[in-house]
Amino acid sequence: MNLQSPHLSIEMTRDIFYCKEALPLESGEVLPEFQLSFTTQGQLNAKKDNVIWILHALTGDANPQDWWAGLVGEDKFYDPANYFIICANYLGSCYGSTNPLSNRPETGKPYYYDFPNLTTRDIAASLDRLRIHLGLEKINTVIGGSLGGQVALEWAFSLENRLDNAIIIASNAKASPWIIGFNETQRMAIESDETWGREHHAAGKKGLETARAIGMLSYRHPETFIQSQSETEEKRDNFKISSYLRYQGQKLANRFNALSYWILSKAMDSHDLGRGRGGTSNALACIQCRVLSIGVDTDVLFTCEESRYISRHVAKGTYREIKSVYGHDAFLIEYEQLQYILQSFYLENNQ
Numbered sequence: 001m002n003l004q005s006p007h008l009s010i011e012m013t014r015d016i017f018y019c020k021e022a023l024p025l026e027s028g029e030v031l032p033e034f035q036l037s038f039t040t041q042g043q044l045n046a047k048k049d050n051v052i053w054i055l056h057a058l059t060g061d062a063n064p065q066d067w068w069a070g071l072v073g074e075d076k077f078y079d080p081a082n083y084f085i086i087c088a089n090y091l092g093s094c095y096g097s098t099n100p101l102s103n104r105p106e107t108g109k110p111y112y113y114d115f116p117n118l119t120t121r122d123i124a125a126s127l128d129r130l131r132i133h134l135g136l137e138k139i140n141t142v143i144g145g146s147l148g149g150q151v152a153l154e155w156a157f158s159l160e161n162r163l164d165n166a167i168i169i170a171s172n173a174k175a176s177p178w179i180i181g182f183n184e185t186q187r188m189a190i191e192s193d194e195t196w197g198r199e200h201h202a203a204g205k206k207g208l209e210t211a212r213a214i215g216m217l218s219y220r221h222p223e224t225f226i227q228s229q230s231e232t233e234e235k236r237d238n239f240k241i242s243s244y245l246r247y248q249g250q251k252l253a254n255r256f257n258a259l260s261y262w263i264l265s266k267a268m269d270s271h272d273l274g275r276g277r278g279g280t281s282n283a284l285a286c287i288q289c290r291v292l293s294i295g296v297d298t299d300v301l302f303t304c305e306e307s308r309y310i311s312r313h314v315a316k317g318t319y320r321e322i323k324s325v326y327g328h329d330a331f332l333i334e335y336e337q338l339q340y341i342l343q344s345f346y347l348e349n350n351q
Protein backbone atom coordinates (compact mmCIF):
# COMPACT_ATOMS: atom_id res chain seq x y z
CA MET A 1 0.00 0.00 0.00
CA ASN A 2 1.33 3.41 -0.89
CA LEU A 3 0.65 5.71 2.02
CA GLN A 4 2.64 8.55 0.57
CA SER A 5 0.52 11.62 -0.18
CA PRO A 6 0.68 12.66 -3.83
CA HIS A 7 1.03 16.22 -2.50
CA LEU A 8 4.48 15.42 -1.16
CA SER A 9 5.76 15.89 -4.68
CA ILE A 10 4.30 19.39 -4.88
CA GLU A 11 7.03 21.75 -3.89
CA MET A 12 7.20 25.46 -4.24
CA THR A 13 9.95 26.67 -6.56
CA ARG A 14 11.56 30.04 -5.87
CA ASP A 15 13.27 31.66 -8.82
CA ILE A 16 14.53 34.96 -10.22
CA PHE A 17 13.66 36.19 -13.69
CA TYR A 18 16.42 38.38 -15.14
CA CYS A 19 15.15 40.56 -17.98
CA LYS A 20 18.01 42.05 -19.95
CA GLU A 21 15.72 43.89 -22.35
CA ALA A 22 14.90 47.50 -21.48
CA LEU A 23 11.45 48.23 -20.06
CA PRO A 24 9.98 51.54 -21.26
CA LEU A 25 7.88 53.13 -18.51
CA GLU A 26 4.77 55.30 -18.71
CA SER A 27 6.79 58.23 -17.33
CA GLY A 28 8.99 58.16 -20.43
CA GLU A 29 11.93 56.80 -18.43
CA VAL A 30 13.40 53.41 -19.26
CA LEU A 31 14.62 50.66 -16.96
CA PRO A 32 17.61 49.23 -18.84
CA GLU A 33 17.14 45.83 -17.19
CA PHE A 34 15.30 44.39 -14.21
CA GLN A 35 14.71 41.25 -12.19
CA LEU A 36 11.59 39.78 -10.58
CA SER A 37 11.59 37.19 -7.83
CA PHE A 38 8.80 34.67 -8.27
CA THR A 39 7.46 31.35 -7.04
CA THR A 40 5.63 28.55 -8.80
CA GLN A 41 3.69 25.65 -7.35
CA GLY A 42 2.09 22.72 -9.16
CA GLN A 43 2.37 21.78 -12.80
CA LEU A 44 1.08 23.15 -16.07
CA ASN A 45 -1.51 20.62 -17.31
CA ALA A 46 -1.63 19.13 -20.81
CA LYS A 47 -4.26 21.64 -21.96
CA LYS A 48 -2.16 24.47 -20.48
CA ASP A 49 -5.33 25.99 -19.03
CA ASN A 50 -4.66 25.83 -15.29
CA VAL A 51 -2.44 28.87 -14.70
CA ILE A 52 -3.44 30.93 -11.64
CA TRP A 53 -1.42 34.12 -11.29
CA ILE A 54 -1.63 35.68 -7.85
CA LEU A 55 -0.92 39.37 -7.41
CA HIS A 56 0.10 40.65 -4.00
CA ALA A 57 -0.90 43.87 -2.23
CA LEU A 58 1.32 46.77 -1.16
CA THR A 59 3.72 44.95 1.17
CA GLY A 60 3.29 41.35 0.07
CA ASP A 61 5.87 39.11 -1.52
CA ALA A 62 6.10 36.24 -4.01
CA ASN A 63 4.96 33.62 -1.50
CA PRO A 64 1.15 33.60 -1.31
CA GLN A 65 1.23 30.45 0.81
CA ASP A 66 2.53 32.75 3.51
CA TRP A 67 0.21 35.77 3.26
CA TRP A 68 -2.82 34.03 1.67
CA ALA A 69 -2.44 30.79 3.58
CA GLY A 70 -6.18 30.14 3.77
CA LEU A 71 -6.57 30.21 0.01
CA VAL A 72 -3.36 28.90 -1.51
CA GLY A 73 -1.61 25.60 -0.81
CA GLU A 74 -2.24 21.93 -0.33
CA ASP A 75 -5.96 21.20 0.20
CA LYS A 76 -6.78 24.91 -0.11
CA PHE A 77 -8.97 26.49 -2.80
CA TYR A 78 -6.01 27.08 -5.09
CA ASP A 79 -4.37 23.70 -4.58
CA PRO A 80 -1.12 23.06 -6.48
CA ALA A 81 -2.41 19.54 -7.09
CA ASN A 82 -4.84 21.11 -9.59
CA TYR A 83 -3.29 24.40 -10.62
CA PHE A 84 -0.02 25.89 -11.80
CA ILE A 85 0.20 28.79 -9.36
CA ILE A 86 2.55 31.70 -9.97
CA CYS A 87 3.24 34.77 -7.90
CA ALA A 88 5.91 37.39 -8.61
CA ASN A 89 7.15 40.16 -6.38
CA TYR A 90 6.54 43.53 -8.04
CA LEU A 91 9.10 45.74 -9.62
CA GLY A 92 9.87 48.39 -6.97
CA SER A 93 9.29 46.04 -4.03
CA CYS A 94 12.06 45.00 -1.68
CA TYR A 95 11.42 41.23 -1.68
CA GLY A 96 13.89 40.23 -4.38
CA SER A 97 12.79 42.31 -7.38
CA THR A 98 14.53 45.37 -8.79
CA ASN A 99 13.85 48.25 -6.38
CA PRO A 100 15.40 51.57 -5.28
CA LEU A 101 18.14 49.74 -3.34
CA SER A 102 19.19 47.74 -6.42
CA ASN A 103 22.33 48.73 -8.27
CA ARG A 104 21.84 50.88 -11.31
CA PRO A 105 23.51 49.12 -14.28
CA GLU A 106 25.03 52.38 -15.57
CA THR A 107 26.75 53.30 -12.28
CA GLY A 108 26.94 50.06 -10.28
CA LYS A 109 25.48 52.03 -7.34
CA PRO A 110 21.95 51.88 -5.86
CA TYR A 111 19.22 53.97 -7.47
CA TYR A 112 17.94 55.28 -4.11
CA TYR A 113 15.86 58.40 -4.88
CA ASP A 114 16.54 58.24 -8.66
CA PHE A 115 14.46 55.09 -9.04
CA PRO A 116 11.84 55.93 -11.66
CA ASN A 117 8.18 56.34 -10.74
CA LEU A 118 6.21 53.24 -11.68
CA THR A 119 2.56 52.83 -12.58
CA THR A 120 0.35 49.76 -12.27
CA ARG A 121 0.61 49.55 -16.08
CA ASP A 122 4.41 49.38 -15.84
CA ILE A 123 4.17 46.67 -13.19
CA ALA A 124 1.74 44.69 -15.36
CA ALA A 125 4.13 45.08 -18.33
CA SER A 126 7.02 43.67 -16.27
CA LEU A 127 4.88 40.68 -15.23
CA ASP A 128 4.00 40.09 -18.85
CA ARG A 129 7.70 39.80 -19.66
CA LEU A 130 7.85 36.99 -17.11
CA ARG A 131 4.76 35.33 -18.62
CA ILE A 132 6.42 35.34 -22.04
CA HIS A 133 9.68 34.05 -20.56
CA LEU A 134 7.76 31.13 -19.00
CA GLY A 135 6.13 30.38 -22.37
CA LEU A 136 2.58 30.80 -21.04
CA GLU A 137 0.21 31.69 -23.85
CA LYS A 138 -2.91 31.53 -21.73
CA ILE A 139 -3.70 32.43 -18.13
CA ASN A 140 -6.78 30.93 -16.50
CA THR A 141 -7.03 33.51 -13.68
CA VAL A 142 -5.30 36.61 -12.42
CA ILE A 143 -6.37 37.40 -8.86
CA GLY A 144 -5.36 40.14 -6.46
CA GLY A 145 -6.58 42.52 -3.78
CA SER A 146 -5.97 46.24 -3.30
CA LEU A 147 -2.81 47.19 -5.28
CA GLY A 148 -2.88 43.57 -6.53
CA GLY A 149 -6.37 44.18 -7.94
CA GLN A 150 -5.22 47.38 -9.64
CA VAL A 151 -2.31 45.58 -11.31
CA ALA A 152 -4.55 42.62 -12.22
CA LEU A 153 -7.04 44.94 -13.92
CA GLU A 154 -4.30 46.65 -15.93
CA TRP A 155 -2.93 43.29 -16.95
CA ALA A 156 -6.41 41.97 -17.83
CA PHE A 157 -6.76 44.87 -20.25
CA SER A 158 -3.48 44.15 -22.04
CA LEU A 159 -3.74 40.34 -21.96
CA GLU A 160 -6.87 40.53 -24.16
CA ASN A 161 -7.99 36.97 -25.09
CA ARG A 162 -4.98 35.35 -23.40
CA LEU A 163 -6.86 35.60 -20.06
CA ASP A 164 -10.07 33.80 -18.99
CA ASN A 165 -10.82 35.30 -15.56
CA ALA A 166 -9.80 38.40 -13.62
CA ILE A 167 -10.68 38.47 -9.93
CA ILE A 168 -10.36 41.96 -8.53
CA ILE A 169 -10.82 42.27 -4.77
CA ALA A 170 -11.24 45.48 -2.73
CA SER A 171 -9.80 47.52 -5.55
CA ASN A 172 -10.70 50.04 -8.25
CA ALA A 173 -10.30 51.16 -11.85
CA LYS A 174 -8.83 54.53 -10.88
CA ALA A 175 -7.32 55.74 -7.60
CA SER A 176 -9.71 58.04 -5.74
CA PRO A 177 -8.59 61.34 -4.15
CA TRP A 178 -9.29 59.67 -0.79
CA ILE A 179 -6.74 56.90 -1.44
CA ILE A 180 -4.18 59.33 -2.83
CA GLY A 181 -4.74 61.50 0.26
CA PHE A 182 -4.07 58.61 2.64
CA ASN A 183 -0.92 57.70 0.71
CA GLU A 184 0.23 61.33 0.66
CA THR A 185 -0.04 61.62 4.47
CA GLN A 186 2.05 58.44 4.72
CA ARG A 187 4.71 59.83 2.40
CA MET A 188 4.66 63.06 4.46
CA ALA A 189 5.44 60.94 7.52
CA ILE A 190 8.37 59.33 5.68
CA GLU A 191 9.63 62.73 4.51
CA SER A 192 9.62 64.08 8.05
CA ASP A 193 12.14 61.43 9.12
CA GLU A 194 15.50 63.21 9.34
CA THR A 195 17.23 60.24 7.70
CA TRP A 196 15.08 60.56 4.56
CA GLY A 197 17.25 61.86 1.73
CA ARG A 198 20.33 59.96 2.88
CA GLU A 199 21.76 57.30 0.62
CA HIS A 200 21.28 54.47 3.09
CA HIS A 201 19.15 51.32 3.04
CA ALA A 202 17.43 52.29 6.30
CA ALA A 203 16.64 55.88 5.29
CA GLY A 204 13.11 56.83 6.35
CA LYS A 205 12.64 53.79 8.60
CA LYS A 206 11.18 55.73 11.54
CA GLY A 207 8.92 57.64 9.16
CA LEU A 208 7.76 54.35 7.71
CA GLU A 209 6.57 53.30 11.17
CA THR A 210 4.28 56.32 11.30
CA ALA A 211 3.21 55.76 7.70
CA ARG A 212 2.11 52.21 8.49
CA ALA A 213 0.26 53.36 11.61
CA ILE A 214 -1.70 55.84 9.45
CA GLY A 215 -2.21 53.15 6.80
CA MET A 216 -3.56 50.67 9.37
CA LEU A 217 -6.42 53.05 10.22
CA SER A 218 -7.47 52.96 6.57
CA TYR A 219 -7.05 49.17 6.26
CA ARG A 220 -9.48 48.53 9.11
CA HIS A 221 -12.86 49.92 10.24
CA PRO A 222 -13.87 51.72 13.47
CA GLU A 223 -15.77 48.57 14.52
CA THR A 224 -12.58 46.45 14.16
CA PHE A 225 -10.96 48.45 16.91
CA ILE A 226 -14.08 48.69 19.08
CA GLN A 227 -13.97 44.89 19.15
CA SER A 228 -10.20 44.41 19.52
CA GLN A 229 -8.79 47.53 21.18
CA SER A 230 -11.48 48.82 23.58
CA GLU A 231 -10.35 49.50 27.12
CA THR A 232 -11.71 47.40 29.96
CA GLU A 233 -10.48 49.86 32.60
CA GLU A 234 -11.05 53.61 32.99
CA LYS A 235 -7.99 55.31 31.51
CA ARG A 236 -6.62 58.77 30.67
CA ASP A 237 -3.58 57.64 28.68
CA ASN A 238 -1.66 54.61 27.36
CA PHE A 239 -4.54 53.29 25.31
CA LYS A 240 -4.46 49.87 23.69
CA ILE A 241 -4.99 51.29 20.22
CA SER A 242 -1.91 53.50 20.66
CA SER A 243 0.37 50.57 21.41
CA TYR A 244 -1.31 48.56 18.64
CA LEU A 245 -0.56 51.20 15.99
CA ARG A 246 3.01 51.71 17.24
CA TYR A 247 3.56 47.96 17.19
CA GLN A 248 2.16 47.62 13.66
CA GLY A 249 4.42 50.49 12.53
CA GLN A 250 7.53 48.84 13.97
CA LYS A 251 6.56 45.43 12.58
CA LEU A 252 6.28 46.79 9.05
CA ALA A 253 9.39 48.97 9.27
CA ASN A 254 11.38 45.91 10.35
CA ARG A 255 10.40 43.97 7.24
CA PHE A 256 9.90 46.61 4.54
CA ASN A 257 11.82 49.47 3.01
CA ALA A 258 10.68 53.12 2.97
CA LEU A 259 11.91 53.72 -0.60
CA SER A 260 9.91 50.75 -1.89
CA TYR A 261 6.89 51.91 0.10
CA TRP A 262 7.22 55.32 -1.53
CA ILE A 263 7.44 53.90 -5.07
CA LEU A 264 4.58 51.40 -4.67
CA SER A 265 2.26 53.89 -2.94
CA LYS A 266 2.87 56.26 -5.88
CA ALA A 267 2.02 53.44 -8.29
CA MET A 268 -1.23 52.95 -6.41
CA ASP A 269 -2.01 56.68 -6.67
CA SER A 270 -1.37 56.97 -10.41
CA HIS A 271 -3.49 53.90 -11.18
CA ASP A 272 -5.98 54.83 -13.91
CA LEU A 273 -7.08 52.07 -16.26
CA GLY A 274 -8.63 54.69 -18.53
CA ARG A 275 -5.51 56.86 -18.99
CA GLY A 276 -4.96 57.37 -22.71
CA ARG A 277 -7.87 54.97 -23.40
CA GLY A 278 -10.82 57.35 -23.33
CA GLY A 279 -11.59 56.99 -19.62
CA THR A 280 -12.26 54.11 -17.22
CA SER A 281 -15.67 53.11 -18.59
CA ASN A 282 -14.29 52.79 -22.13
CA ALA A 283 -11.23 50.85 -20.94
CA LEU A 284 -13.31 48.48 -18.78
CA ALA A 285 -15.62 47.80 -21.72
CA CYS A 286 -12.57 46.59 -23.70
CA ILE A 287 -11.66 43.87 -21.19
CA GLN A 288 -12.45 40.57 -22.84
CA CYS A 289 -12.29 38.07 -19.96
CA ARG A 290 -14.83 37.34 -17.22
CA VAL A 291 -14.36 39.74 -14.31
CA LEU A 292 -15.36 38.96 -10.74
CA SER A 293 -15.19 42.12 -8.67
CA ILE A 294 -15.41 41.64 -4.91
CA GLY A 295 -16.04 44.48 -2.46
CA VAL A 296 -15.87 44.51 1.34
CA ASP A 297 -18.91 46.08 3.02
CA THR A 298 -16.78 47.87 5.66
CA ASP A 299 -13.91 48.95 3.37
CA VAL A 300 -13.37 52.66 4.01
CA LEU A 301 -10.40 52.87 1.59
CA PHE A 302 -11.55 51.19 -1.62
CA THR A 303 -15.32 51.50 -1.39
CA CYS A 304 -17.82 48.86 -2.52
CA GLU A 305 -19.11 51.35 -5.06
CA GLU A 306 -15.69 51.36 -6.74
CA SER A 307 -15.79 47.56 -6.97
CA ARG A 308 -19.36 47.62 -8.33
CA TYR A 309 -18.29 50.16 -10.93
CA ILE A 310 -15.83 47.62 -12.34
CA SER A 311 -18.40 44.83 -12.70
CA ARG A 312 -20.98 47.21 -14.20
CA HIS A 313 -18.67 48.44 -16.96
CA VAL A 314 -16.94 45.27 -18.13
CA ALA A 315 -18.68 43.07 -20.71
CA LYS A 316 -18.75 39.96 -18.50
CA GLY A 317 -18.86 41.24 -14.92
CA THR A 318 -20.03 39.78 -11.61
CA TYR A 319 -20.08 41.59 -8.27
CA ARG A 320 -19.91 39.89 -4.88
CA GLU A 321 -19.44 41.29 -1.39
CA ILE A 322 -17.57 40.14 1.69
CA LYS A 323 -19.27 41.03 4.98
CA SER A 324 -16.63 41.69 7.57
CA VAL A 325 -15.69 43.69 10.60
CA TYR A 326 -12.10 43.99 9.35
CA GLY A 327 -12.54 46.65 6.64
CA HIS A 328 -10.24 46.78 3.61
CA ASP A 329 -7.84 44.09 4.84
CA ALA A 330 -10.71 41.58 4.98
CA PHE A 331 -9.39 40.25 1.66
CA LEU A 332 -6.37 38.93 3.60
CA ILE A 333 -8.47 37.51 6.44
CA GLU A 334 -11.99 36.33 5.45
CA TYR A 335 -11.00 33.04 3.80
CA GLU A 336 -14.32 31.22 4.24
CA GLN A 337 -16.32 33.89 2.42
CA LEU A 338 -13.66 34.27 -0.25
CA GLN A 339 -13.61 30.56 -0.90
CA TYR A 340 -17.41 30.45 -1.18
CA ILE A 341 -17.48 33.39 -3.60
CA LEU A 342 -14.68 31.93 -5.75
CA GLN A 343 -16.25 28.47 -5.82
CA SER A 344 -19.62 29.89 -6.92
CA PHE A 345 -17.98 32.03 -9.59
CA TYR A 346 -16.08 29.14 -11.17
CA LEU A 347 -19.12 26.83 -10.94
CA GLU A 348 -21.42 29.44 -12.52
CA ASN A 349 -18.96 29.60 -15.39
CA ASN A 350 -18.63 25.81 -15.70
CA GLN A 351 -15.00 25.73 -14.68
Ligand SMILES: CC(=O)SCCNC(=O)CCNC(=O)[C@H](O)C(C)(C)COP(=O)(O)OP(=O)(O)OC[C@H]1O[C@@H](n2cnc3c(N)ncnc32)[C@H](O)[C@@H]1OP(=O)(O)O
Pocket residue numbers: 057059060061066067229240241243244245247248255329332333
Ligand atom coordinates in the same frame (compact mmCIF):
# COMPACT_ATOMS: atom_id res chain seq x y z
C1 LIG B 1 8.34 38.35 4.47
C2 LIG B 1 6.99 38.77 4.88
O1 LIG B 1 6.69 39.08 5.98
S1 LIG B 1 5.87 38.78 3.63
C3 LIG B 1 4.65 39.84 3.93
C4 LIG B 1 3.51 39.29 4.69
N1 LIG B 1 2.51 40.28 4.83
C5 LIG B 1 1.79 40.68 3.78
O2 LIG B 1 1.82 40.16 2.71
C6 LIG B 1 0.92 41.80 3.99
C7 LIG B 1 -0.43 41.37 4.19
N2 LIG B 1 -0.73 41.06 5.57
C8 LIG B 1 -1.27 41.96 6.41
O3 LIG B 1 -1.48 43.10 6.05
C9 LIG B 1 -1.59 41.46 7.80
O4 LIG B 1 -0.72 40.42 8.15
C10 LIG B 1 -3.05 40.95 7.98
C11 LIG B 1 -4.02 41.99 7.46
C12 LIG B 1 -3.28 39.70 7.20
C13 LIG B 1 -3.30 40.67 9.45
O5 LIG B 1 -2.78 41.66 10.24
P1 LIG B 1 -2.09 41.35 11.64
O6 LIG B 1 -1.21 42.46 12.00
O7 LIG B 1 -1.45 40.00 11.64
O8 LIG B 1 -3.35 41.24 12.59
P2 LIG B 1 -3.87 42.22 13.68
O9 LIG B 1 -4.26 43.53 13.12
O10 LIG B 1 -4.95 41.50 14.43
O11 LIG B 1 -2.64 42.44 14.68
C14 LIG B 1 -2.12 41.38 15.42
C15 LIG B 1 -0.77 41.75 15.95
O12 LIG B 1 -0.86 42.95 16.73
C16 LIG B 1 -0.48 42.68 18.10
N3 LIG B 1 -1.34 43.49 18.97
C17 LIG B 1 -2.69 43.39 19.07
N4 LIG B 1 -3.13 44.32 19.94
C18 LIG B 1 -2.05 45.03 20.38
C19 LIG B 1 -1.87 46.11 21.27
N5 LIG B 1 -2.90 46.69 21.87
N6 LIG B 1 -0.62 46.55 21.45
C20 LIG B 1 0.44 45.98 20.83
N7 LIG B 1 0.33 44.95 19.97
C21 LIG B 1 -0.90 44.48 19.75
C22 LIG B 1 -0.72 41.19 18.27
O13 LIG B 1 0.07 40.69 19.35
C23 LIG B 1 -0.26 40.66 16.92
O14 LIG B 1 1.13 40.63 16.90
P3 LIG B 1 1.95 39.62 15.92
O15 LIG B 1 1.65 40.07 14.52
O16 LIG B 1 3.38 39.81 16.28
O17 LIG B 1 1.43 38.26 16.19
Ligand SMILES: N[C@@H](CCO)C(=O)O
Pocket residue numbers: 057058059060145146147219328329
Ligand atom coordinates in the same frame (compact mmCIF):
# COMPACT_ATOMS: atom_id res chain seq x y z
N1 LIG C 1 -2.32 45.17 4.26
C1 LIG C 1 -1.89 45.32 2.91
C2 LIG C 1 -2.08 46.73 2.41
C3 LIG C 1 -3.50 47.07 2.12
O1 LIG C 1 -3.97 46.37 1.02
C4 LIG C 1 -0.43 45.05 2.77
O2 LIG C 1 0.32 45.27 3.72
O3 LIG C 1 0.01 44.66 1.69
